Amino acid sequence: xxxxPSAVAATxxxxxxxERVLFSGLNLAVHPxxxxxxxxxxGQGKTSLLRLLAGLARPAAGRIEHGLGRERVYVGHANALxxxxxxxxxxxxxxxxxxFDTRAEAHEAALxxxxxxxxxxxxxxxxxxxxxxxxxxxxxxxxxxxxxWLLDEPFDxxxxxxxxxxxxxxxxxxxxxxxxxxxSHVALSLSSPEPIVLSLGEAAAA
Amino acid sequence: MTxxxxxxxxxxxxxxxxxxxxxxxxxxxFFAVAVSLFPLGVGPEPNTLRQIAxxxxxxxxxxxxxxxxxxxxxxxxxxxxxxQMMLASGAGSASALSVAIAKAVSxxxxxxxxxxxxxxxxxxxxxxxxxxxAALCASLALGTPILSLLGSLGAALTLGVRxxxxxxxxxxxxxxxxxxxxxxxxxxxxxxxxxxxxHFSLLGALFIATALLAPLATAAALRIAxx
Numbered sequence: 264x265x266x267x268p269s270a271v272a273a274t275x276x277x278x279x280x281x282e283r284v285l286f287s288g289l290n291l292a293v294h295p296x297x298x299x300x301x302x303x304x305x306g307q308g309k310t311s312l313l314r315l316l317a318g319l320a321r322p323a324a325g326r327i328e329h330g331l332g333r334e335r336v337y338v339g340h341a342n343a344l345x346x347x348x349x350x351x352x353x354x355x356x357x358x359x360x361x362x363f364d365t366r367a368e369a370h371e372a373a374l375x376x377x378x379x380x381x382x383x384x385x386x387x388x389x390x391x392x393x394x395x396x397x398x399x400x401x402x403x404x405x406x407x408x409x410x411x412w413l414l415d416e417p418f419d420x421x422x423x424x425x426x427x428x429x430x431x432x433x434x435x436x437x438x439x440x441x442x443x444x445x446x447s448h449v450a451l452s453l454s455s456p457e458p459i460v461l462s463l464g465e466a467a468a469a
Numbered sequence: 470m471t472x473x474x475x476x477x478x479x480x481x482x483x484x485x486x487x488x489x490x491x492x493x494x495x496x497x498x499f500f501a502v503a504v505s506l507f508p509l510g511v512g513p514e515p516n517t518l519r520q521i522a523x524x525x526x527x528x529x530x531x532x533x534x535x536x537x538x539x540x541x542x543x544x545x546x547x548x549x550x551x552x553q554m555m556l557a558s559g560a561g562s563a564s565a566l567s568v569a570i571a572k573a574v575s576x577x578x579x580x581x582x583x584x585x586x587x588x589x590x591x592x593x594x595x596x597x598x599x600x601x602x603a604a605l606c607a608s609l610a611l612g613t614p615i616l617s618l619l620g621s622l623g624a625a626l627t628l629g630v631r632x633x634x635x636x637x638x639x640x641x642x643x644x645x646x647x648x649x650x651x652x653x654x655x656x657x658x659x660x661x662x663x664x665x666x667x668h669f670s671l672l673g674a675l676f677i678a679t680a681l682l683a684p685l686a687t688a689a690a691l692r693i694a695x696x
Contacts, residue, residue, distance in 0.1 A: 317556060320696045337556055341549025347488040348481070359477040360557045 269294050270333050270411045270442040271316055276325035278311045285311055287324065289466050294329075295409065298433055298443045300451055303463030309446045312463065313337065313413045316444065334410040336361070338417060342399035346388035350379055350398050353387055354405070363405040373404035377428055392420040400429060403436075412436065414445040426452065474557045474567040482575035496580040497587065498539035503529040504591050515596050522595035523605065523656035527649050530584050530609060531616060535642065537580050538620030539627075540636040541572055546628055546694065555695050560565055569687035573614075573621040581613030597660065604659040611672045612652040618683040619644050625690035 268305045277287035285308030293299050297360040302311050314320045317337035323386060329335070329366040335451050344353050354373065387395060400417060418426055430453050433443055437456050451458050486493040508518055509524045545551040557564040588609055592602035623641035627633035655668035 319552060319555060339549050339552055341547075341552070343549040343553045345485060345548065345550065346480070347485050352484070356477060356481050357553060360474060360553060362473055362557075427580070445517070 266328055269328075270297075270330040270409075271335075271444070272328045273299075273316065273322075274326050274328075275313075276315065276327065278308050278315060278320075279321045279323040280308075280311065284323070286463060289463075290323070291461060291466055293411065293442045293444050295440045295442055296437050298445070298453065298456055298458045300458040300460050301444060301446045301463060303446075307463050309463060310340065310415055313339075313415050313444065313446065314345065317413050330411070334407045334432075335413060336403060336406045336410050337413045337415075338399055338403070339365060339415045340419075342395045344387045344395055344398055347386060349384050349386055350374065350390070351383040353398055354401055357402045358405045361402075361406070363402065363407070365405070369405050373401040376404060376432065378403045378424065383420050393422055393425060396420045397425055397428075403432060409440045409442075410444070412441065412443045414443065416446055416448065418447050418449060471557070471563050471567050474554070474564050475571045476558075478568055478571035479575050482572070483578065486575075486579050492580055494583075496533040497583045499536060499662075500529050500533040500584055501587065501591075503532065504594075506672045508594070511572065519597060519660065522592065522597055523601075523653040523660065525595070526588060526591055526605060527608075527612070527653040527656075530588075530613060531642070531645055531649055533584065534580055534613065534616035534620050535623075535632075535638050535645075538576055538617070538624050539637055541576060541621055541624040542694075543624075543633070551691070552695055557693065565688035565691050566684055569621065569625070569684040569691060573618045573684065573687070576621060577614050577617035578647060579611075581617055584613060585609050597656075601656055601660045604665055605656045607654040607669065607674060608655040611669070611676050614647045615648045615672075615676050616645055618679045618687075622683045622687045625687045625694060627692035628690070634691045648672065651675065671681050672693070 272292040274290055276289040276291075278285045286306050287310070291299075302313065315322050316337055319337070333462055343357065348356065351370065351374070354370055355365065358370070371380065374383055377400060379394065379401065382390070382394065389396065390398070396417075396419060403412060406412075417429060421429065423424070433453060434455060436443060481639050504525060507521065511517055511521065542551060545554065554568045555565055557567070585606060588605055589602050592605050595604065597643060620637075623637040626640060627637045630636055650670045651668045655665040655672065658665040
């Protein structure tokens with residue numbers, strides 16, 4: 264591990280879902296330039312951990328420290344898209360909401376990257392699952408450069424081309440000092456940087 | 470409260486309503502149909518109609534607001550938009566509050582304001598005098614924002630609950646009763662030639678209190694619902 268200040272660090276974290284303790288005593292740190300692949304069986308609390316780190320939920324115990332001035336981008340299971348808006352409008356809404364880049368060039372680049380530029384005026388209702396996932400992921404391109412990305416199963420529903428586009432984006436993000444924490448049930452096909460595997464079962468003494 | 474979040478959410482809601490015009494007109498259609506039933510049921514006696522008009526118009530406006538508010542947050546929660554709104558501009562109480570206010574304002578613009586526009590027509594239908602119709606519009610202008618604010622609180626509280634719509638009406642309608650009493654009371658007072666100043670003062674006080682407190686409660690309920 265590097266000595267540089269971490270993008271996010273959690274100490275002695277515990278998460279409770281109703282009566283059940285999902286995990287406790289979890290320690291983790293994600294540093295700039297790192298891609299961390301969070302692994303664990305279904306129901307072990309991967310999504311809950313991401314939601315804790317995103318700030319959507321409060322931990323039952325423990326502490327979360329965020330790197331100074333680092334934005335967090337959370338892309339959950341749900342794509343947060345409205346059927347009646349077009350692709351371009353959806354991206355614009357999410358970017359405005361989070362205070363991201365709203366310039367037209369940035370949005371064109373983001374949509375081109377995911378092969379959605381020709382579909383920019385299509386209502387989301389007419390898109391396939393994979394295309395919706397691409398729209399949701401395209402807002403990563405409008406986020407600040409060194410943001411912490413929290414991605415819940417980002418490869419879900421993506422085809423080979425989409426996976427390649429996302430891999431490229433992840434590698435570029437790590438190269439410019441951004442950090443990523445992601446879950447995926449399929450093996451990552453990412454070579455540089457080598458993703459750090461964090462197994463939820465081992466990291467937490469549940 | 471943060472202005473970009475407020476304008477982003479409000480702008481999106483208005484745009485969505487423009488894409489679904491029929492859905493947006495439903496509360497207004499409900500109001501028109503419900504109000505029109507009364508002369509048919511009660512009989513066309515002008516004096517009776519004039520007497521019940523303030524109450525009928527106010528009750529129908531209240532029901533139209535309650536019926537349309539049930540889905541205010543449900544769709545956004547189902548597709549994950551609500552999560553993103555809660556995380557907007559660095560998760561915190563500010564973004565939740567902005568979302569709560571933006572949603573209440575969009576609900577009022579889409580149901581309260583149209584009701585306000587058509588209410589004079591129905592006043593004429595019930596043979597109200599010009600002064601009574603003016604009082605009706607004034608009371609609805611102060612009262613419908615209260616309904617939208619309380620309704621959005623109810624919608625946030627019943628998020629994720631099965632049969633949330635019925636629960637919402639049971640929870641929130643009692644809170645709307647003061648607005649109903651002073652709103653319809655103001656029109657009745659003017660209709661009978663008395664001063665409606667007291668009614669309007671109380672309605673205004675209710676509006677201010679609701680505007681200050683309801684968004685805070687809505688924001689807290691939203692945070693619990695997305696946790």
